[in-house]
Amino acid sequence: MLTFYYHPLSPIARRVWIALLEKGLSFDAVVINLNGQQKKPDFLKLNPFHHVPVLVDGDLRILESLAILDYLEAQYPSPSLLPPTPATMTSVRMVQMVTINELTPKLPALVMSRESPEGDEGLWQQIQTILGFLSEQLGNGAYFGGECLSLADVTAGTAFPFMTRLGVELQGYPTLAAWYDRILARESWQKSQFDEEGFDTWKRWLLLQIKRRQRRKK
Numbered sequence: 001m002l003t004f005y006y007h008p009l010s011p012i013a014r015r016v017w018i019a020l021l022e023k024g025l026s027f028d029a030v031v032i033n034l035n036g037q038q039k040k041p042d043f044l045k046l047n048p049f050h051h052v053p054v055l056v057d058g059d060l061r062i063l064e065s066l067a068i069l070d071y072l073e074a075q076y077p078s079p080s081l082l083p084p085t086p087a088t089m090t091s092v093r094m095v096q097m098v099t100i101n102e103l104t105p106k107l108p109a110l111v112m113s114r115e116s117p118e119g120d121e122g123l124w125q126q127i128q129t130i131l132g133f134l135s136e137q138l139g140n141g142a143y144f145g146g147e148c149l150s151l152a153d154v155t156a157g158t159a160f161p162f163m164t165r166l167g168v169e170l171q172g173y174p175t176l177a178a179w180y181d182r183i184l185a186r187e188s189w190q191k192s193q194f195d196e197e198g199f200d201t202w203k204r205w206l207l208l209q210i211k212r213r214q215r216r217k218k
């Protein structure tokens with residue numbers, strides 16, 4: 001039996017949640033309260049870096065969302081979330097890495113820019129660069145890997161709900177906007193979605209983390 005440790009508002013844990021749902025796997029879901037439970041000894045035994053998600057499959061404990069997604073794909077290959085050709089596979093991985101290294105780190109800056117809009121001027125330009133790159137990778141396909149959902153859609157598609165709620169508009173990117181509508185309509189997205197109240201809770205939690213980090217730096 002699979003056990004999935006997560007928090008329903010974590011965009012990173014949601015990558016794994018959606019992959020589990022898309023693959024039709026049954027799993028026990030354990031919510032970790034990120035206001036302290038993640039630093040308790042029981043959870044630190046599972047993840048010494050105090051992050052969700054964690055997946056346990058029998059004797060195997062896996063942390064790091066990308067490693068979990070790779071494991072699920074290898075261990076439960078059907079339905080596949082990885083396209084078969086080297087070029088499309090590489091594109092999937094590029095989109096995942098750009099989401100993780102470029103897009104996700106902008107979310108705290110976007111939250112801050114809502115608090116003090118005079119803030120980071122370069123931020124909006126950087127976001128346009130990311131959206132331009134994602135549009136280019138999507139091309140005219142229904143999904144990043146082609147006609148079927150892939151790990152790229154799962155990874156990028158869980159960052160978008162935060163980005164769009166934080167004021168990033170997609171109308172300059174019609175194919176990306178259509179892709180976003182397409183994934184939002186999927187059962188896995190619907191089942192794992194959060195409402196406005198959830199979004200506000202996440203934003204308050206993130207602001208607290210940012211302020212704590214700033215205080216530590218002083």
Ligand SMILES: N[C@@H](CCC(=O)N[C@@H](CS)C(=O)NCC(=O)O)C(=O)O
Binds near residue numbers: 010012051053065066
């Ligand atoms: N690189 C990790 C990052 C996971 C991560 O940052 N999770 C956040 C929630 S979105 C978390 O658990 N934060 C709690 C903490 O840092 O104490 C992954 O991809 O799994």
